[in-house]
Amino acid sequence: MSSFPTRVGLIFGGASGEHAVSVRSAATIAGALRQGENAQRYAVSSFYIDPAGRWHGAELAEAVLAQGTPASEAQLQGAGRPGFSGFPSGAVDVEVWLPVLHGPNGEDGTIQGLFTLMQVPYVGSGVLGSAVGMDKLAMKAAFAAAGLPQVAYAAVEAHELEGNTEDVLDRLEQQLGFPCFVKPANLGSSVGISKARNRSELLEGLRQAAALDPRVVVEQGVDARELECAVRGGGLQPLAASVLGEICFDADWYDYDTKYSEGLSHTVIPAQVPSHVAEQARGMALAACRAVGAMGLARVDFFYGTGGEIWLNEINTFPGFTSQSMYPMLWAATGISLDTLVCELIEGAREWHLRPQLRGAAA
Template sequence: MTPAPSPKPIRVGLIFGGASGEHAIAIRSAITVAGALREGANAHRYAVSCFYIDRRGRWWGPDLADAVLAQGTPASEEQLATGGDRGGFQGFPPHALAMEVWFPVLHGPNGEDGTIQGLFSLMQVPFVGSGVLGSAVGMDKQAMKAAFAAAGLPQVPYACVSEAQLKRDPEGLLDRLEGDLGYPCFVKPANLGSSVGISKATDRASLRAGLLAAVQLDPRVVVEQGVTARELECAVRGGGPSPLSASVLGEILFDADWYDYDTKYSEGKSHTVIPAQVPAAIADQARRMALQACEAVNASGLARVDFFYAEASGSLWINEINTLPGFTSQSMYPMLWAATGVPLPTLVDALIQGAREWQSSPPDGGASV
C-alpha cells in the first residue's frame, strides 16, 4: 500500500521589529519564537518565513530578517541600504502574500495597537493574537482602564490626562492630581509598553517633569496613585472556538525602587518566582480577574494580565493587560505557561492552530480557570 503523503507544512510569516520604542525587545522576542517554531515536531509542521519591519515602518523579507535575528540587534543603516530584498511597505516583500498565517511579534505602537491586525484582517489571513478592537483597547491605557471600570474590576485610583489639559491649565491640573492621588504617583504615556516613558513623581516638581516628558511621547497620559504592593502576573491563551484559560501566577521581584525599563530588561536586576507564593484564594481570584480582563477589552489568542497585591490588606487590583506580551528569555508569558505544563514549542503551536481556527469560527465567550 502506498503511504499517504505527508501534509505540506503550514506557511507561517513571523513578523517582528516595528516602528516603536520597543523595536529591540521585539527582536529578542522573535528570536525565541522562531527557535520554538523550528524545534522538534514544529519544524515539520511549519515552514517559517521571517519578515522585518524597520524603525521607519518599512517591510523587509527573509534575507534581512534572518540576518537581524542572527545578530540580535536592529538593522544598521548599511544593512538597510544594501538589503537584498529591497523591501518596503510600498510593496510587500517577496513571499509575504504566500503566508497562510501570521505570527506578529511587534510590541508597542504600530504593531500591538490594532494597526497591523487591521491589515491582516483586510487581507483575510489569520494571525496570532487579538483583533483590532482588543488590540487597540488593550494598548491604550485610558481606554483599557475605562473598560476595566465598566466590568467592575478593581483598580488603584487614577486620573486620565491630556496634553491639551496640561497646556491649558498646568497649575490647576497639578492641584487636582495632588488632591486626588497624592504622592508618590506614577505618570504613564497611554500607548507605550515595557515601562517606556513611565516616571515616578514624589513631589510637584517631579510630577510636572513627568507629565511634560510623557506628553512628548503620547498626548494621552494616565497618572496612577502609588501603592505598596507585590507585582503578580498571569498568562492567558485561547478564545474563539476554544475557551480562554489562565496560567499559574508569577511574581516579579526586583532590586530597584520600581520596575522600570532598565530593571525589566537588564540581566540580574530582577527575577521571577513561579508559582507566586500567595494564598490559594488570591491566586484563584487573580486568574478569574485575568479572564474577565480579556473579556472586558475583547482580547483573544494570548495576553498577560498584571496585578498589584497588597499583602497587608489582602487587596488585589488589576494593573494592565498586554495583548502581545514579550517572548524574551526573561519574559513571564512563556515561563508562566511552561510552569503550567505547556512548554514553549507546544505553546506557539497552540497559538498558531488557535489563530487558524478563529478565522472560521466565531467566539463563544467561554472561559476556564
C-alpha cells in the first residue's frame, strides 16, 4: 500500500557534535527532494532533533531548514525538558525515513533500531552497519578480519589511565612510536582527536579522549594524502563506487577547525593519483562496506602514503551531504546528479524493505 507521492520523513539535527553539519546536509537534501521530478514523487515532512534530543515537527524543522543553522535559544524556548518526549504529529504517517544525522545518536544504529522496530523503511545502513561503522575499534576489527590494510593501532581502555600510566605509555610507544593519533572510538568530526609527538602529549591526548569515550584508539601517524570514495547501492542493488576525491588542507592534520572553517581546505575531484591507485581504492571501498555491513550510502576514507601505500582510514555511514560535501560532489563527478542520488536512496530503501523474504515471512 503506497500512496503517491510518497511521504518521506526527513529527520535531522541530533544530539551530536555534528548537529550543525546535519542541518546543512538536510537543507541540501530537502532542496533535492522538492525540485524537478522529485517534487511530484515525494511529499517531504521534516522533523528536527534539537541538541538536547527533543523531536520537533514541521513548524520548527522548516524554519531550521530555511535558515540553514541550528535552532536558536529563542526558537527552543518552552521546548520542555531534554530528551525524547514523543513523536511530533505526522511522524506515524511517514512511509520512508531519511535520517540525515551524523555522529552519535543517529549515525550509530540508534535511530536505525527505532525505525527497524517500527517496521518502516529507512535510508542507509541498518543497526549493525551503522554501529560497527561508528565505533572505530569495531570498525577496525571488521576491516582486519576482511584482510584490509590499515595503519598500526592499539586499543586503550579508560581505566588504564587511572593510577600509574607508565606501562600503557611504554606499550604504546613501543608498538606505535611517535607521532601517533589518539581518538575516542565513537565521536567523528575530529572531536577529541589529537596528534601526540611525545610521551607527555600522548598522556594528555589519552586523557582527553578517555574523558569523551571509555574506548580509545591510538594509531601510528603516517605521512599521507587523504583520499575519499563514495559508495551507493547494496541491499537488492549492486554496490557501486564513485571516482576518488582528495582533501587538501593547509594544516598539520585535518582537525575540526580545518574541516569546518571556510577556505582552510579544498577538494580535488577526481583525485590526481595513478589509475591503478584509484582502482585499488575503489575496490577497497566496496570491501570496506561489505566488512561492516554498510548499505545505501557510505563514504570510505583512505590514507595514501608517500611510499604508495593505501591504508583504509574509516567509513562514514551517513557522510556529510551539504552542497560542498565530498559525497554528493563525488557522485556528481561520476555522472549521478543530486536529485537522482537522493531518489535512488529512497527507492533502494523501499525496495529492500519490500524484499521477497520479508513479504514471504509476513504472509
